Amino acid sequence: MTTALSESLLTALIERLAAADIELKVSQKPVRNINFSLKPYQLAVSVPVAISAKQVAQAIDRRVDWALDHHKQLLIRQQQLFSMTPTVAHPILLWGKAQSINLNEQEKLVYYRQQLAEVMPELFDKWQPIVGAQAKETRIKKMHTRWGSCNTRAQRIWLSVYLPAFPIECTEYVIVHELCHLHHANHSRAFWQTVETAMPEYKQWHKMLAGKAGKLD
Ligand SMILES: [Zn+2]
Numbered sequence: 001m002t003t004a005l006s007e008s009l010l011t012a013l014i015e016r017l018a019a020a021d022i023e024l025k026v027s028q029k030p031v032r033n034i035n036f037s038l039k040p041y042q043l044a045v046s047v048p049v050a051i052s053a054k055q056v057a058q059a060i061d062r063r064v065d066w067a068l069d070h071h072k073q074l075l076i077r078q079q080q081l082f083s084m085t086p087t088v089a090h091p092i093l094l095w096g097k098a099q100s101i102n103l104n105e106q107e108k109l110v111y112y113r114q115q116l117a118e119v120m121p122e123l124f125d126k127w128q129p130i131v132g133a134q135a136k137e138t139r140i141k142k143m144h145t146r147w148g149s150c151n152t153r154a155q156r157i158w159l160s161v162y163l164p165a166f167p168i169e170c171t172e173y174v175i176v177h178e179l180c181h182l183h184h185a186n187h188s189r190a191f192w193q194t195v196e197t198a199m200p201e202y203k204q205w206h207k208m209l210a211g212k213a214g215k216l217d
Contacts, residue, residue, distance in 0.1 A: 005054075006052075006053050006054040006056075006057040006058075007053065007057075009057045009058075009061060010053070010056070010057045010060070011153075013057070013060050013061060013064055015151070016064060016068070017043060017064065017067065017068070018149070018151075020068055020071060020072075021041055021141065021142065021143070022041060022042060022043050022067065022068075022071055023041060023042045023043070023143075023144075023145055023146070024042075024043050024045070024060070025042055025043070025044045025045065026045045026046075026047060026056065026060075027044070027045070027046055027047070028046075028047055028048070028049050029046040029047070029048070029049075030048075030049065031046050031047070031048055032048060033048070034046070034047050034048070034051070034055075034056070034059045036063055036067070038067055038070055038071060038074065039074075040071075040074055040075060040078055040144075041142075041143075041144045041145070042144075042145065043067050043071075045059075045060060047059075088104060089102035089103055089104045089107070090102060090103070090104075090108075092108055092111070092165075093164075093165045093166075094111075094115060094164055094165075095115075095164060095166070095167055095168045096165070096166050096167035096168075096170075109142065109161055111164075112161050112162065112163075112164045112165070113140055113161050115164045116140050116159060116161065116163060116164050116171070117140060119168065119171070120138060120140070120159070123171065123172055123175055124138060124175060126172075127172065127175050127176050127179060127198070128179060130176075130198050130199075131176060131179040131180055131182075131183075131194070131198045132183075133179045133180070133182035133183055134155070134182075135155055135156065135157045135178075135179065135182070136154065136155040136156060137154065137155070137156040137157070138156070138157050138158075138159070139156070139157075139158045139159070140158070140159055140160075140161050141158045141159070141160065141161065142160075142161050143158065143160040143161070143162075146160065147159070147160045147162075147163060147170075147174045147209055148160060148174040148175070148177060148178045149178070150178040150179075150181040150182065150185075152181055152182060152185045155182060157175070157178040157179070159171065159174060159175070159178075160174075166208060166209065167205070167208070169205045170205045170208055170209050172199070172205070173199060173202050173205035173206060173209070174209070176195060176198050176199045176202065177195060177202075177206075179198075180194045180195045180198065
């Protein structure tokens with residue numbers, strides 16, 4: 001298998017996992033063997049330092065069916081635990097402002113999804129011509145470790161369902177960020193230059209999100 005082949009295998013695996021809402025996290029550790037650890041929404045793989053990309057891709061390939069299968073069971077178990085715990089309703093934030101309605105965790109997700117779905121078309125219409133890039137498909141995902149993601153090949157952009165907690169400019173920034181990845185599939189200087197040209201004040205919105213659980217990809 002050539003490097004290009006193992007890279008495309010890895011990309012295919014990342015996409016299969018992402019479709020099931022699982023993030024693949026590979027990290028090099030001083031370990032002798034490749035270790036897998038599956039948590040809700042994340043497959044963590046620790047690999048020895050001296051290992052080829054090909055070996056990593058093949059090892060993940062052998063475990064991906066297992067991960068997809070066990071992840072479903074993991075979520076069912078988590079859901080059962082969740083339903084046994086009384087859910088407390090809390091006042092919630094919408095676009096950075098406290099609301100006078102109390103919602104529990106599940107209701108909040110439904111509410112945020114509706115709110116985000118409502119503004120998404122106009123925000124993409126606003127920013128696509130400014131960035132000069134077009135998303136073929138946009139989706140709202142319950143993502144736990146990132147605010148947005150961009151599949152450059154499929155030109156598909158996902159936004160985190162948790163974004164409506166923050167000022168709407170944060171969502172606009174995430175849209176700009178992901179659209180800019182359609183020009184640059186990395187975080188190079190050229191990428192950040194494109195972001196800044198489109199949205200000169202992006203840094204304050206980036207900072208507001210950066211301290212919170214999500215990270216941008
Ligand atoms: Zn990014």
